[in-house]
Amino acid sequence: MRKHTGKSVSRRLVLKAAAVGGTALAMPAIVSRSVLASSGEINIMMWSDYLPDPFRDAFTKKTGIKINFTGIGSNDDILNKMKATNGQGFDLISPTLNRSLLWEPLGLIQPFDMKKIPIDKVNPAMAKMGETVWNFGGKGVAWVPHIWGTEGVSWRTDKFKPAGEFPSYGDIWDDANAGKTMGRGHSVMLGAGLALERKGEMAPGSMWAAYQSPEKMTEVWSKLTEYCIGKKKNLKLLWNDADTQKNGLLNEGVIVAQTWDGPPIALKTAGEPVMYRAPVEGAMAWVDGLALPVGVKNVDQVYAFIEACYDAALAGEAIKTHGYNSPVTGADKFAGDVYAKNFADAYPGDALAKLNPWPPEAPWYAEKRTEFVNKFMSA
Template sequence: MTLSRRNFVKSATAAGAVAATPFSISKAVAANKELRIYAWAGYITDEMLADFKAKTGINATFTPYGTNDELMNSLRATDGTGFDIIMPTVDRVPGYVDFDLVQPLDTSRVNWEGCLESAVKGSEVGGIVDGKRYFAPSDWGTEAIAFNTDYAKIDRNNLSYGDLWKPEHAGGVTVRGHSALVGIGLWLESMGELPYPLLDSYKNEKAMRANFDVILKTATEHKAAIAQYWSTENEAQGAFRTNGAIIGQTWDSTAFKLKQEGEPIAYAAPKEGALAWMEGFVIPKNANNVDSAYEFINWYYTPEAGAMFVESTGYNSTSKGSDALLPEATKQFFQESYTEKELKNLWWWPIQEPWYVALRNEYQDRYLSA
């Protein structure tokens, strides 16, 4: 999948050109409905819920989760019952289909005119399974290198995942267990030290295990450099605020939030490629309020809703025209974080089949307990 900020944005139209009223449920009917949203912590604000109700008349409640695994485990425990709309990453969608936890979208009910064409096209890998679309893209972002500009010593023009493990950063590194292994893998691959191409091994368990054996050895050798592991956004931010981290492999939102607070934090893509992901709306198999789920998707595909999402998260909305409504500081963060070359070099997470997730978690546990 080859997508970039430029490709996303050039697909957008001016905010005023997007249909202003894509909603179909009458407010009298909507007053008797409640939408149950299960999404990443920090993604849905009170302001967004109020605007959604004002536009549609629908009450909505928001329950947060912190990881893809938490979302998957919750749905498996309830057989796809309990929520009306969820927001997994596109690479995990085939796993939900395999476990029969989600339902195909009725694509005729989605206002695709409000979504960037490049996002709709780019989400075909993972979002369409056996010819059926399960996924309406909402946002995309990256995981790369966040660093304290006062203390971390990096060469921005030659940045690598390997820079995390330089002696001068010892005791000041924060990473997420499983994605740190991928970052180390990309670093080792760039030096010709993996037995198999990393991307290809996502399709072959034997090859992936052989790669992880090499990666785990290197990761364990550098474990003393870790100040804190993180698994959620709040933990990643806390590593820099209070636990001594000066550099880390984090989401872009981590650096965005810290910089908003006045912390001397910058964000940059390493030469191996920032890890890129896309998230979106999926309807669980046993959702009780499917009509309102479609209304929420169509509400999100308006410039105003997309801009509210970006201001809340620091990620990039797929809603057409949302970028034109963003504060200058938000636009500046993006411009400072990525060059055009880096955007063309994004490393998009491949499909993560259930066998891979189990294997990844095995090696993550071995890494964290080493």
């Protein structure tokens, strides 16, 4: 049995859970006339490590379309830039699935012409999210899936060893690792809460219950923020993009961290002593997609780009490079044995069954969370 076969089954479990909550790349042998006829440029604002150079180079060589790429490190970056320009300046952006409630009232994105998107090449569970969660007022699909992954725990294999098969979010806050850990403000705090739940220091389900109402959120995060401020000295770095995660693990003395899956897996693939794994509390699963701003100028180029993203062979080569995962059916079969090994290392045992899909995030939740995170950051 080939290595990718078992992994494909695991990937289906991941996609179901998400629905509930250096060589040049070869372009497809068969491409549509719209791609071949397209020219000009496309302005994309996307997560900083999602467009590896080989993908961009091959796309431009085949279609004549130049990609002007603005890398971002958070959903706030996308929102703030689009608000500041009233949806102008970019042809394509990449918001995360669970942020639809923040985008709906803004009027900054518009529906796709789904007849121009080969959505049948995408895992149906993820495709359906655009049809429901991102169909504002029944006007049409305003989001299609692009990349999925998780946030869990990474560590230096030469300097840290988890207590068991799985690490814990609590390792980042543990006094034994003081001054040698890192995380991202809001999510490392949430991770601390999940660790406290597991230890019985917070009621089970508290962190997810906080999404239900402002009152519950205040109750849970007040206690959480107090704990995190008391342990803040244990964190060496706070990151906000992929490069900072890599640098922390390689050059800044970080031995264990709460990170996305892509950056540490890319380091591991390059031969560095780094491991990424879903923690005992369960990794946080997310799906990043593609959305069309109201100020789009290069419409044909957008559909040519999405068509390239949805080619299984090209998507497989891309995920082999950046370490995340693709929603395109069969893409994993083109990602190689190293990708298969990394996936198995990241999600051993029952890890996939314990994933925590990020819940839909209401505007009030985002606002109140920012207040608590700022209190922690300024302490």
